[in-house]
Amino acid sequence: MIEYLTSSEFVVLMIKILVIFGGVMGALAYLSWLERKMMARVQMRPGPTRVGPFGLLQPIADGLKFLFKEDVIPTHSNKFLFIAAPVVSLVPALLSFSVIPFGPSLQITDLSVGLLFIFAITSLGVYGIALGGWASNSKYPLMGAIRSSAQMISYELSLTLSVVGVLMIANTLSLGELVAAQQNTWLGIIPRWNIFLQPVAFVVYLISAVAETNRLPFDLAESEQELVAGWHTEYSSMKFAMFMLAEYANIVTVSALATIMFFGGWTGPMFGPELLRMALPTVWFLLKVSIFIFFYVLMRATVPRIRYDQLMRFGWKVLLPISLANIVVTSFIVAIS
Amino acid sequence: MIQILFFFFAALAVGAAINVLVQKHVMYSALSLILMLTAVSVLFILLKADFLAVIQVIVYAGAIMVLFVFVIMLLNLPEDEDGADRLRWLKFVGIPLGLFFLVLVVTTLWNVEGSAGTQQQIVGSPAAIGQSLFTDFLLPFEVTSLLILIALMGAVVFAKKDL
Numbered sequence: 010m011i012e013y014l015t016s017s018e019f020v021v022l023m024i025k026i027l028v029i030f031g032g033v034m035g036a037l038a039y040l041s042w043l044e045r046k047m048m049a050r051v052q053m054r055p056g057p058t059r060v061g062p063f064g065l066l067q068p069i070a071d072g073l074k075f076l077f078k079e080d081v082i083p084t085h086s087n088k089f090l091f092i093a094a095p096v097v098s099l100v101p102a103l104l105s106f107s108v109i110p111f112g113p114s115l116q117i118t119d120l121s122v123g124l125l126f127i128f129a130i131t132s133l134g135v136y137g138i139a140l141g142g143w144a145s146n147s148k149y150p151l152m153g154a155i156r157s158s159a160q161m162i163s164y165e166l167s168l169t170l171s172v173v174g175v176l177m178i179a180n181t182l183s184l185g186e187l188v189a190a191q192q193n194t195w196l197g198i199i200p201r202w203n204i205f206l207q208p209v210a211f212v213v214y215l216i217s218a219v220a221e222t223n224r225l226p227f228d229l230a231e232s233e234q235e236l237v238a239g240w241h242t243e244y245s246s247m248k249f250a251m252f253m254l255a256e257y258a259n260i261v262t263v264s265a266l267a268t269i270m271f272f273g274g275w276t277g278p279m280f281g282p283e284l285l286r287m288a289l290p291t292v293w294f295l296l297k298v299s300i301f302i303f304f305y306v307l308m309r310a311t312v313p314r315i316r317y318d319q320l321m322r323f324g325w326k327v328l329l330p331i332s333l334a335n336i337v338v339t340s341f342i343v344a345i346s
Numbered sequence: 347m348i349q350i351l352f353f354f355f356a357a358l359a360v361g362a363a364i365n366v367l368v369q370k371h372v373m374y375s376a377l378s379l380i381l382m383l384t385a386v387s388v389l390f391i392l393l394k395a396d397f398l399a400v401i402q403v404i405v406y407a408g409a410i411m412v413l414f415v416f417v418i419m420l421l422n423l424p425e426d427e428d429g430a431d432r433l434r435w436l437k438f439v440g441i442p443l444g445l446f447f448l449v450l451v452v453t454t455l456w457n458v459e460g461s462a463g464t465q466q467q468i469v470g471s472p473a474a475i476g477q478s479l480f481t482d483f484l485l486p487f488e489v490t491s492l493l494i495l496i497a498l499m500g501a502v503v504f505a506k507k508d509l
Contacts, residue, residue, distance in 0.1 A: 132408025
């Protein structure tokens with residue numbers, strides 16, 4: 010064991026973990042800046058401008074403010090669960106980055122069941138929301154938590170089923186192999202991405218992913234007009250920040266998964282000298298992921314929230330049948346070809 | 347290393363399982379059950395059954411227990427609700443039944459040959475599980491799915507008075 014701890018393999022792994030964890034945490038902080046700035050632009054406001062050029066130091070100011078704010082714990086709350094809930098929602102959200110391939114070798118570990126691992130881990134994230142709402146011992150958080158758990162169970166089904174078609178084509182559950190299978194092109198121009206083979210699955214995935222991350226137009230769990238702030242109404246200071254970090258981490262995860270499964274992950278045109286070739290896959294990957302993130306933020310700024318019964322009906326009666334039909338059609342085509 | 351991990355997570359699973367029974371508050375019991383299921387899934391990983399471990403978390407910890415927690419939240423049960431009086435007679439059935447299961451487990455373990463180590467990698471992979479489900483265990487697999495379908499229909503019938 011001592012041998013392993015001093016081997017170069019272990020050191021490389023630690024460096025990978027540090028780079029990915031640090032990069033992800035930095036990106037999450039700046040996601041809040043990006044979201045505020047973009048929302049402001051859509052609403053004809055300048056957004057944060059005071060701290061640093063273009064308000065670029067705003068996340069740091071926000072972080073400091075979060076640290077120095079008073080940490081309020083309601084008197085009639087369940088103290089243990091109230092403190093545990095933000096941790097329970099943040100840890101799974103960050104754990105899923107351990108299997109995401111940011112580049113050909115920039116991946117902490119390539120599990121043989123990587124895709125299922127992400128679904129398993131993110132399905133645990135709902136406990137953070139449910140416990141946070143329940144432990145607050147207050148009506149708005151409880152309503153938000155109940156809505157959120159019902160919503161997440163419903164949309165997890167179509168989210169998971171939409172992926173099955175891709176898995177049948179790629180014949181693997183490992184994220185690294187999924188990306189590798191999408192290299193090369195058809196006829197020399199069209200990239201071999203799964204989006205061209207599974208467009209229906211992609212649309213279902215995209216919609217269910219929005220619902221899974223509790224974002225507009227599906228953010229019934231924290232709809233401000235009805236529930237103040239939903240499950241995190243009673244949270245303040247750093248605990249609130251942890252909930253926000255978890256939400257942003259989930260957005261990045263679903264965007265990264267969409268890129269990996271439907272848009273070829275880190276694949277892309279390669280050119281230039283050796284050093285550039287090493288960096289290019291990661292650049293392509295991050296570019297594709299950020300397109301999805303832009304899409305999510307723009308959707309939040311433009312689409313109104315839907316009603317709760319509409320949300321449930323849409324999930325069970327529209328998305329679920331579509332994803333089931335997609336599986337049947339795909340398996341038929343895979344079987345005859 | 348693997349042995350340390352095994353003993354740690356095995357102890358965690360047993361401790362959490364005991365905690366399910368000891369806790370007075372039903373929410374803590376449910377949470378301990380989630381902890382127990384997750385610890386067991388780590389034991390599956392140590393046995394190189396990755397697929398089984400992940401499915402365990404998705405199905406039990408991620409779906410079924412969410413429903414448990416959901417219902418507990420909806421009912422908002424008072425703390426320390428004591429329903430034990432009504433179920434006192436269960437003690438006299440439960441202890442012999444538990445002993446019976448213990449004997450069953452011990453005799454099964456006694457008869458297992460201890461040399462399955464080389465085959466585990468192949469047995470635990472998703473492809474191998476799919477293969478055996480659709481060849482050797484096709485009938486039990488299909489019968490189970492039929493059973494689940496019937497249970498689903500039964501739930502719908504119960505939930506809706508007039509269809």
